[in-house]
Amino acid sequence: MSTATALDVNDLHVYLGESHVLQGVSFSVAKGGVTALLGRNGVGKTTTLRALMGLVPRSRGSVEVQGENVTRLPTHAIVRRGIGYVPEDRDVFAGLTVEENLRLSERGGNGRYDLVYDLFPELRERGRQRAGTLSGGQQQMVAIARALLNDNDLLLIDEPTKGLAPLLVTEVAVALERAAELSTILLVEQNLGVAKRVAEHAVVLDGGRVVYEGAAGELLSNPERVRELLGVGGAGH
Amino acid sequence: MSTLVLLTITGLGLGALYFLIASGLSLIYGLMGVLNFAHGAFITFGAYAAWWITTHVEASAEAELILATAFGLVFGAVLGALIELVFIRPLYRRPIEQVLVTVGLALALGALVFGIWGADPKLFPDRPGEEISLPSWMIDTTTILGARIPNDRFVEIAVAVVVLAGLTAFLRFTRIGLIIRAGVENRSMVTALGIDVRKTFTFVFAVGGALAALAGVLSGIYFSTVDPGRGTSLLIFAFIVVVIGGFGSIGGSAVAAVAVGLVQQYANYYAADWLDWSGAGDVAVMFLLAGVLLLRPEGLAPKVAH
Amino acid sequence: MMTPRRAVVPVLLLALLIVLPFLSVDIPVLFGGPLDSPGTLNLLALCLVFAGVALSYDLLFGYTGLLSFGHALYFALGVYLPAIAVTEWEWSLPAALALLAVVAIALPLVLGAVSLRVTGIAFAMVTLAFAQAGNVIVQTNPGGLTGGDEGIILNFDPLPDFVVGIVNTKYLYWLALGYAVAVFLIARAAIGSSAGHVWRAIRDNERRVEVIGLRPYPYKLLAFVLASFLAAWGGFLWLLLIGVTPEVTTATFTLTLLVMVVLGGTGTRFGALVGGFAYTLLDNRLRNLAGEERIQDLPDVLRVPLSEPLFLLGALFVAIVFFAPGGISSFPARLRSLVYRRAAKESAS
Ligand SMILES: Nc1ncnc2c1ncn2[C@@H]1O[C@H](COP(=O)(O)OP(=O)(O)OP(=O)(O)O)[C@@H](O)[C@H]1O
Numbered sequence: 033m034s035t036a037t038a039l040d041v042n043d044l045h046v047y048l049g050e051s052h053v054l055q056g057v058s059f060s061v062a063k064g065g066v067t068a069l070l071g072r073n074g075v076g077k078t079t080t081l082r083a084l085m086g087l088v089p090r091s092r093g094s095v096e097v098q099g100e101n102v103t104r105l106p107t108h109a110i111v112r113r114g115i116g117y118v119p120e121d122r123d124v125f126a127g128l129t130v131e132e133n134l135r136l137s138e139r140g141g142n143g144r145y146d147l148v149y150d151l152f153p154e155l156r157e158r159g160r161q162r163a164g165t166l167s168g169g170q171q172q173m174v175a176i177a178r179a180l181l182n183d184n185d186l187l188l189i190d191e192p193t194k195g196l197a198p199l200l201v202t203e204v205a206v207a208l209e210r211a212a213e214l215s216t217i218l219l220v221e222q223n224l225g226v227a228k229r230v231a232e233h234a235v236v237l238d239g240g241r242v243v244y245e246g247a248a249g250e251l252l253s254n255p256e257r258v259r260e261l262l263g264v265g266g267a268g269h
Numbered sequence: 270m271s272t273l274v275l276l277t278i279t280g281l282g283l284g285a286l287y288f289l290i291a292s293g294l295s296l297i298y299g300l301m302g303v304l305n306f307a308h309g310a311f312i313t314f315g316a317y318a319a320w321w322i323t324t325h326v327e328a329s330a331e332a333e334l335i336l337a338t339a340f341g342l343v344f345g346a347v348l349g350a351l352i353e354l355v356f357i358r359p360l361y362r363r364p365i366e367q368v369l370v371t372v373g374l375a376l377a378l379g380a381l382v383f384g385i386w387g388a389d390p391k392l393f394p395d396r397p398g399e400e401i402s403l404p405s406w407m408i409d410t411t412t413i414l415g416a417r418i419p420n421d422r423f424v425e426i427a428v429a430v431v432v433l434a435g436l437t438a439f440l441r442f443t444r445i446g447l448i449i450r451a452g453v454e455n456r457s458m459v460t461a462l463g464i465d466v467r468k469t470f471t472f473v474f475a476v477g478g479a480l481a482a483l484a485g486v487l488s489g490i491y492f493s494t495v496d497p498g499r500g501t502s503l504l505i506f507a508f509i510v511v512v513i514g515g516f517g518s519i520g521g522s523a524v525a526a527v528a529v530g531l532v533q534q535y536a537n538y539y540a541a542d543w544l545d546w547s548g549a550g551d552v553a554v555m556f557l558l559a560g561v562l563l564l565r566p567e568g569l570a571p572k573v574a575h
Numbered sequence: 576m577m578t579p580r581r582a583v584v585p586v587l588l589l590a591l592l593i594v595l596p597f598l599s600v601d602i603p604v605l606f607g608g609p610l611d612s613p614g615t616l617n618l619l620a621l622c623l624v625f626a627g628v629a630l631s632y633d634l635l636f637g638y639t640g641l642l643s644f645g646h647a648l649y650f651a652l653g654v655y656l657p658a659i660a661v662t663e664w665e666w667s668l669p670a671a672l673a674l675l676a677v678v679a680i681a682l683p684l685v686l687g688a689v690s691l692r693v694t695g696i697a698f699a700m701v702t703l704a705f706a707q708a709g710n711v712i713v714q715t716n717p718g719g720l721t722g723g724d725e726g727i728i729l730n731f732d733p734l735p736d737f738v739v740g741i742v743n744t745k746y747l748y749w750l751a752l753g754y755a756v757a758v759f760l761i762a763r764a765a766i767g768s769s770a771g772h773v774w775r776a777i778r779d780n781e782r783r784v785e786v787i788g789l790r791p792y793p794y795k796l797l798a799f800v801l802a803s804f805l806a807a808w809g810g811f812l813w814l815l816l817i818g819v820t821p822e823v824t825t826a827t828f829t830l831t832l833l834v835m836v837v838l839g840g841t842g843t844r845f846g847a848l849v850g851g852f853a854y855t856l857l858d859n860r861l862r863n864l865a866g867e868e869r870i871q872d873l874p875d876v877l878r879v880p881l882s883e884p885l886f887l888l889g890a891l892f893v894a895i896v897f898f899a900p901g902g903i904s905s906f907p908a909r910l911r912s913l914v915y916r917r918a919a920k921e922s923a924s
């Protein structure tokens with residue numbers, strides 16, 4: 033049993049409808065720090081995270097969390113192995129207040145409210161506001177706060193800066209850096225500036241498979257490789 | 270005026286029954302996406318369970334009624350939980366099959382009631398050899414603005430109000446309530462927070478079963494009988510209440526139940542007079558449903574449990 | 576179109592069904608009397624009617640993905656409207672049938688146009704409500720037209736002789752067979768048409784149909800009107816075979832149509848036909864069984880469920896949903912794969 037890795041993904045296959053989205057994805061995430069999961073739009077990054085969470089059916093492959101095989105466990109049991117999830121579309125509970133959103137995600141009654149309110153002071157002020165009436169940025173804070181509230185070993189975070197104003201992007205990046213001191217993070221991030229700033233490792237998906245696994249800096253500071261693998265211009269835009 | 274008062278309170282009494290049935294249906298649908306056709310069986314079995322107690326126990330009218338109600342309630346809860354565990358749970362993530370199974374159960378359980386107790390209505394409560402079947406104060410009438418209103422109507426309304434308050438408080442202030450409200454909005458995100466949402470499924474089925482059974486017992490008082498078709502006939506109106514009120518919304522169900530009960534009573538009285546036809550109330554409710562859906566396809570309330 | 580080889584079995588079956596009233600064969604468990612006896616022919620005719628009606632329902636549920644709880648309304652229309660026309664208004668039969676043809680298009684056109692403005696469960700509920708309104712109208716007997724609980728005693732005078740009387744049951748049987756065949760051919764043509772392709776696309780993914788620039792609404796309305804129209808003629812045959820009974824207007828009746836379709840297998844060419852036929856036959860046999868002494872002498876725990884056909888059918892339905900979601904029409908394939916697997920296992924060892 034290897035305990036050096038936080039996450040091992042082996043030969044993961046996922047079908048959505050008729051399309052074979054993941055065609056044998058394999059990679060590992062070392063303990064500590066941030067690993068960026070990158071790839072073109074629609075390549076299957078979100079699907080990978082959802083498959084790890086057990087939210088979409090996997091037709092083949094295995095997932096190990098801290099060396100424990102969780103492939104056959106239901107979502108809630110996987111999460112209880114110490115995983116926090118920030119979904120792409122935030123998925124805060126619109127009809128619940130901010131405070132209720134946090135309370136719902138608290139496991140075991142020792143939520144790190146101090147940490148969360150320290151990172152996002154706004155959430156304390158807006159505790160009694162319905163989450164559905166928050167701005168997009170505030171909703172993203174709630175979504176991240178939900179994952180940080182528990183003492184998780186691994187965070188799966190899907191595009192936390194999507195659609196945010198530049199100032200908020202910075203705030204989120206700061207929060208990610210803080211979170212990275214406490215847990216291992218697998219981060220899907222289209223904003224390569226943010227990815228470059230926070231991530232040490234990178235995994236790149238293409239054609240349903242992993243086409244790059246290695247240091248993030250090396251990849252992201254090479255505009256040609258970035259263009260080749262991610263189909264976009266170099267970092268820092 | 271006195272007719273209007275009588276119709277209003279009778280309508281509210283009927284609405285109270287609809288609400289008790291609809292609130293459970295609505296939570297079940299909101300949380301699990303299952304339109305539970307077997308809910309009618311909870312009503313009927315609850316009513317017959319209570320009736321059975323009254324034929325087997327000899328006590329004061331009050332004690333018998335309380336005992337019968339409690340027994341019906343527990344029976345409904347157990348039946349609901351059992352059906353969820355045995356029939357619904359194995360079909361998790363196959364919503365069409367789940368609905369089909371509830372249809373099969375509705376037919377089978379409905380037929381079972383006929384088989385066991387026959388087609389004829391039973392007097393409720395059935396207290397052979399006793400002078401009064403209900404506590405005497407329930408049979409008495411209270412005069413409001415000239416209208417003489419049977420007191421049992423107030424009991425039905427009071428029970429529904431207490432249930433409404435209790436359910437609302439429960440959803441608001443308890444952890445299970447929080448999970449249910451969140452689950453109605455987005456079930457898979459609840460599991461992604463590490464919560465086993467399936468436990469709440471059994472729970473809402475048990476609560477739904479208990480409340481439907483309670484409605485069955487109260488309908489026994491309202492109509493003075495229980496009959497094997499009771500579940501089906503009330504269920505259709507409860508469905509309408511759920512759709513009008515918005516799935517998953519307790520408050521919406523309450524408002525819609527009152528609206529349906531009142532429309533039914535008013536139309537029955539005024540249109541029946543005018544058209545010389547006794548089906549006006551029921552048909553008016555069907556048109557109310559069609560009208561609401563066409564104007565607001567989501568129902569009156571958004572899909573949020575409150 | 577069917578390939579010639581695949582058509583062999585259905586054509587032989589059809590030939591057998593046509594000559595069946597001349598076969599004086601006893602089939603003990605399935606039928607109470609020889610095939611050419613009026614009782615058996617009447618039952619077979621009913622089975623054929625429901626084969627057709629179930630297929631009409633499958634056009635909605637199995638092919639277009641529309642879960643309607645109001646199909647009974649149009650069946651009941653076919654029962655009540657001609658009965659009222661010939662009995663209460665003393666119309667001639669052709670006039671009554673012409674009226675049925677018009678109303679069986681106009682009514683679903685109007686009600687379908689309204690109910691299809693919503694989708695999913697809301698659609699199911701609106702159709703249920705309209706059908707329930709029909710039930711209330713029939714039960715409350717407005718103007719003494721529908722006869723309430725009693726139904727209507729049909730005035731046979733305007734009917735041609737060959738549909739009246741026990742000795743003529745075979746003609747009714749052929750009429751029912753003709754109905755089932757007609758529904759089958761119409762359904763097959765409709766399913767194979769371009770509209771039929773859109774129906775299935777709507778069933779699989781309505782959003783995608785919109786994305787490619789088609790409006791699902793008129794296609795759904797077409798399916799709704801066609802299915803209702805076909806069901807209404809099944810109702811008319813029920814009128815000739817059974818008479819006027821208010822049970823055809825109930826929600827339970829629609830639910831049994833759903834049971835038939837699922838029992839046979841949804842969205843398959845023969846599934847609904849088989850389901851409607853089998854359900855009706857089973858229902859009848861179970862009813863007879865319930866009356867038998869050996870059942871009546873059983874202890875209550877066995878006697879009560881066994882004397883309630885609907886209990887057994889409901890339980891069977893639940894079992895089908897659990898263990899054989901494809902229904903009866905998937906049995907051959909299941910059997911084949913079972914045999915094949917066993918053969919494969921044996922050859923491997
Ligand atoms: N329900 C579905 N049925 C069929 N295909 C789907 C379904 N959901 C997603 N897909 C397809 O699966 C592919 C992977 O989607 P996914 O959301 O995982 O991509 P992504 O890498 O996260 O994209 P983005 O960068 O835009 O967030 C996409 O091509 C998408 O069109």
Ligand SMILES: [Mg+2]
Nearest residue numbers: 077078079120
């Ligand atoms: Mg994505």
